Amino acid sequence: MNLDSIRKMNKGELHVHLNGLVSTETIKKIVQSESCEIPKNFDVSVDLNVLRPAQSLVDYLLPWQVLRLIPKNRGNLRIIVESAFENLKADSVSFVEIRNSVIYLASLNNISVDNALFWLIEEIEGASHKYQIRAGLILTVSRGIHTNEHLKILLQAYKNLGFPKCVIGLDLAGNEDIDPPKETAQSFMKAKSEYGLKITIHAGETGNYENIRKAIIEFGADRIGHGTAASKSDEVMGLLKDRDICLEVCPISNRLTKAVGEYEDHPVKIFIANDVPFVICSDNPAIHASSLSFDYYRFLCETNSEQHLKDMYLHQKKYSFLERI
């Protein structure tokens, strides 16, 4: 199995952020056309990518200082979404769950969150049709004092738009050392039971396996983003296995954020040994100047297991939040 044969394999993508999937050249063009005010010390020619392990998660997030400044019009949102789908197509991805936090789109464009969500859904559906890739949207909120408030705003927009089918789930992301307001967990649970939205939580990326337990028990997580720290706890791995909760393993991202240290083995080997369900995902491939195929390849280098790659598409289908794929 080589990179070329991997690229041709049918794939599903269950953990990718819209802004991290857009080609860097496209971002540069939009930044220029919108005359964005670039933060001091940000060098657009290099700082839109993370190619070496970052000093910290904050460092890894540097490209978002500029990514969150665009798009300032509908046409550029279309260009962003189309670039994302073009990259998926080149990687033989046949279904995708795209994450986005939407609220920044509303404030950048001076439109309501309802409208921003409507724009994004229309663009995703248009690109899905054009590129023949099944697609769903996962709404992301970040950990912080406003998490619950933002979640409520997004859910209200989802309701106002008549529960669009394109929206398939909710995601909690951001600094795991910050606890969101305590009502947040309940809001996730409520959205799951009332609207049938599925839940994925970024947890255990920065070493804390208790966050994985919390994500499952308190937030009702159906999947866990990264979850690398699960390997440190037999109990948490048992919980994942018993409840059939799938980890979204992102091999390249994990190295670049230092979720997995340079001289450590990737914990996916421990997950394999303990029958913990997982899928391979790419997180922010364009930021890494990479693609899901490179993540497959990295996985192969880490584990030497071709069989897992051969079975991956079935696993991705099984754990996808999309219906009937």
Ligand SMILES: [Zn+2]
């Ligand atoms: Zn992520």
